[in-house]
Amino acid sequence: MKLSRFASIALLSSFALAAITFSPRAEEKKSAAELEKEKALQNPYPNDYGPDSIDVSGYPKNHQEGYKLLRARCAQCHSAARPLNSRFVEPDVAKDKKEAAVAELKKSQPDLFKDAGVWQVEGSIWERYVKRMMAKPGCKIEKAEGKKIWEFLVYDGKRKIGANAAKWKAHRQKLVDELKTKKPERFKELESQKDL
Numbered sequence: 001m002k003l004s005r006f007a008s009i010a011l012l013s014s015f016a017l018a019a020i021t022f023s024p025r026a027e028e029k030k031s032a033a034e035l036e037k038e039k040a041l042q043n044p045y046p047n048d049y050g051p052d053s054i055d056v057s058g059y060p061k062n063h064q065e066g067y068k069l070l071r072a073r074c075a076q077c078h079s080a081a082r083p084l085n086s087r088f089v090e091p092d093v094a095k096d097k098k099e100a101a102v103a104e105l106k107k108s109q110p111d112l113f114k115d116a117g118v119w120q121v122e123g124s125i126w127e128r129y130v131k132r133m134m135a136k137p138g139c140k141i142e143k144a145e146g147k148k149i150w151e152f153l154v155y156d157g158k159r160k161i162g163a164n165a166a167k168w169k170a171h172r173q174k175l176v177d178e179l180k181t182k183k184p185e186r187f188k189e190l191e192s193q194k195d196l
């Protein structure tokens with residue numbers, strides 16, 4: 001049977017409609033995750049110039065697990081270097097004692113609060129950032145995994161303060177200088193946003 005002109009146009013347009021209805025949805029989803037990754041890579045941080053792994057052989061077992069998870073999950077959009085070389089420090093004490101611990105650090109190690117490109121010490125900064133990353137489109141981190149990663153990041157703050165503060169400062173300063181030399185525009189942008 002030959003289709004009438006009207007029927008074939010109707011048939012064609014229903015195919016076209018189906019194509020319009022179905023394909024962009026899949027693409028939209030894909031591009032939301034991809035866009036997030038692009039955004040993460042196009043806007044580098046000093047952190048990204050540091051190593052993407054550290055030696056955790058001396059860390060407690062649960063934190064070694066958190067580290068492993070970080071290396072797998074937090075490298076989906078940027079490299080693991082971004083969290084591992086971050087200036088963020090969250091005191092490693094119970095939640096209700098964090099603010100007091102920050103106040104105590106202000107007295108005992110005032111230098112930690114004088115150079116925002118090297119340290120940013122806050123009571124719940126890692127909790128906030130892990131949650132922020134988990135809320136990004138396309139992020140595949142389970143709640144329990146996020147908690148372990150957060151706990152590792154809090155423990156790992158020991159690498160940046162106390163007896164390790166001077167070594168950490170030299171490390172961070174080098175990374176900030178590298179960004180300044182390689183991407184001066186981005187450096188200025190982060191500096192003006194107080195997000196170095």
Ligand code: HEC
Binds near residue numbers: 039070082130132140
């Ligand atoms: C879905 C993509 C995605 C995943 C997964 C992801 N990030 Fe990010 N991350 C970004 C983007 C985009 C930025 C740029 C800043 C922003 O949007 O917050 C960023 C920035 C950062 C920064 C720099 C923030 C600053 O201001 O110095 C840190 C630290 C960070 N991420 C840690 C993590 C950690 C820890 C994980 C794993 C729990 C993680 N990211 C997983 C996309 C992601």
